[in-house]
Amino acid sequence: MRIYYRGPDAVVTSTVFAGRAPAPRYAIRDLRNVQISRVERFEPSVAHAAAGLLIIAAVAWPLWQASPLYALALVALGMPALAAGTVMWRLRPQTFQLRATYRGAAVELYSSGDERVFNQITRALRRAIEDARPPAVWTGADAA
The missing domain is CATH 4.10.860 (DNA Excision Repair, Uvrb; Chain A)
Known part of the structure; x- marks a missing residue:
């Protein structure tokens, strides 16, 4: 199991995305339509x-x-x-959210006001999803 990110907010491995403690764990292979959104709070x-x-x-x-x-x-x-x-x-505070579809249900994977940490976690999740894809099947006939 490869670890892409480990910090106080989240852990991203080759098989699981785990947010803060009360949040459930999500299997990487079951995540679809991962999106980034920004929520502005009105002060x-x-x-x-x-x-x-x-x-x-x-x-x-x-x-x-x-x-x-x-x-x-x-x-x-x-x-x-x-x-x-x-x-x-x-200077109004903004919250960044990481949303996805997990086994047919829309879920919020992670949210943070710290843009640097949010981007690190997003990049780690992106790499985990890319590495979890099945390898492409290639035959010599496809090249012709």
């Missing part, structure tokens, strides 16, 4: 920043009628909120 901090900018715009609109200088000052004070919201949006 409330981004929604709060957007709501704050909306409130600033709602307050600044009547001030624009009275004195454009006050409205511009209020908008300038709101710019740090816009910058913070943009930074939070760009």
Whole structure:
């Protein structure tokens, strides 16, 4: 039995993929349609920043009628909120998932927020699946 990856999150061998402890073990030969997906979690901090900018715009609109200088000052004070919201949006956490069909049922093999470890496990599983394929039958007549 060849070991492709062994770590605290998963073990990938030539016969079995085993995720974290409560997850079941999956036979490599029974895995089909292995897919990678990315799930983005929505953080409330981004929604709060957007709501704050909306409130600033709602307050600044009547001030624009009275004195454009006050409205511009209020908008300038709101710019740090816009910058913070943009930074939070760009740095939002993402979860990577490894999904497959196992004996006719869709299963989630593995998920992680650490992209480096996720890619290592994905590569190990890909190599295990490729090595588990039966060898191609070749005859001399096929070459002609």
